[in-house]
Amino acid sequence: MSGSSPWPDVPLGQAPAEAAGRVPLLLHACCGPCSLEPVKYLREEGFEPTICWTNPNIQPLEEHDRRLEVLKAWAADVAHVEVIVAGDDRDGWERLVAPACFDRKRRCKACYALRLAEGCRVARERGFEYVSTTLAVSPYQLFDACEDALVGLARAWGLTPVWRDFRPHYPESVTDSRELGMYRQNYCGCRFSAAEAAVERHLARDWRKAAKRARSEGREVPPRPDFLPG
Numbered sequence: 001m002s003g004s005s006p007w008p009d010v011p012l013g014q015a016p017a018e019a020a021g022r023v024p025l026l027l028h029a030c031c032g033p034c035s036l037e038p039v040k041y042l043r044e045e046g047f048e049p050t051i052c053w054t055n056p057n058i059q060p061l062e063e064h065d066r067r068l069e070v071l072k073a074w075a076a077d078v079a080h081v082e083v084i085v086a087g088d089d090r091d092g093w094e095r096l097v098a099p100a101c102f103d104r105k106r107r108c109k110a111c112y113a114l115r116l117a118e119g120c121r122v123a124r125e126r127g128f129e130y131v132s133t134t135l136a137v138s139p140y141q142l143f144d145a146c147e148d149a150l151v152g153l154a155r156a157w158g159l160t161p162v163w164r165d166f167r168p169h170y171p172e173s174v175t176d177s178r179e180l181g182m183y184r185q186n187y188c189g190c191r192f193s194a195a196e197a198a199v200e201r202h203l204a205r206d207w208r209k210a211a212k213r214a215r216s217e218g219r220e221v222p223p224r225p226d227f228l229p230g
């Protein structure tokens, strides 16, 4: 899909009722914990988010359902945000994303494109003008690739992308979601990310042990692995 909107005749600005004078915005959400700060800060900016759930990347299916239930419970009980459950194109994910396997850059770019395209389709169908994503919270996502996907797809669908750097609020999202007792997953979503996260946990554990031993023996501490937060 490129160029002009595929649905040029559908009027924009007919999304659900504006809350307290705020501007309706469709927010693609990857999970509950990553939704907390975007909803908070987008509201502060004058938007009223409606969440769109479309994450066929999350494996296994039980994990997908668990994350969705966590999101829905928070949206209903705490945030008072509507959640639209959109397409779950698992065949498309296997066809368009999975062949990249452990080539993370290629894989994640394709994964963002698949999910955000569905988010934009729903936004257009429901009459939203503005579209955003919670993927801009986690420092573990490929920020620039995600921005390119959102901006390119939103424009192709005739929408306005609302891209914000929510990463400075990531520590806040960890604290807030823990306080709310929300389930926090330890991998991004796909089976490849689960394997990568497991390897990194082992490497981190080995590094901590080696660093502790080096300190106790007065030796130089080995270099910290890149993926470990400072």
Ligand code: SF4
Pocket: 057, 058, 097, 107, 108, 109, 111, 112, 188, 189, 190, 191, 192, 193
């Ligand atoms: S790591 Fe996350 S964004 Fe990347 S392909 Fe897997 S699920 Fe998608």
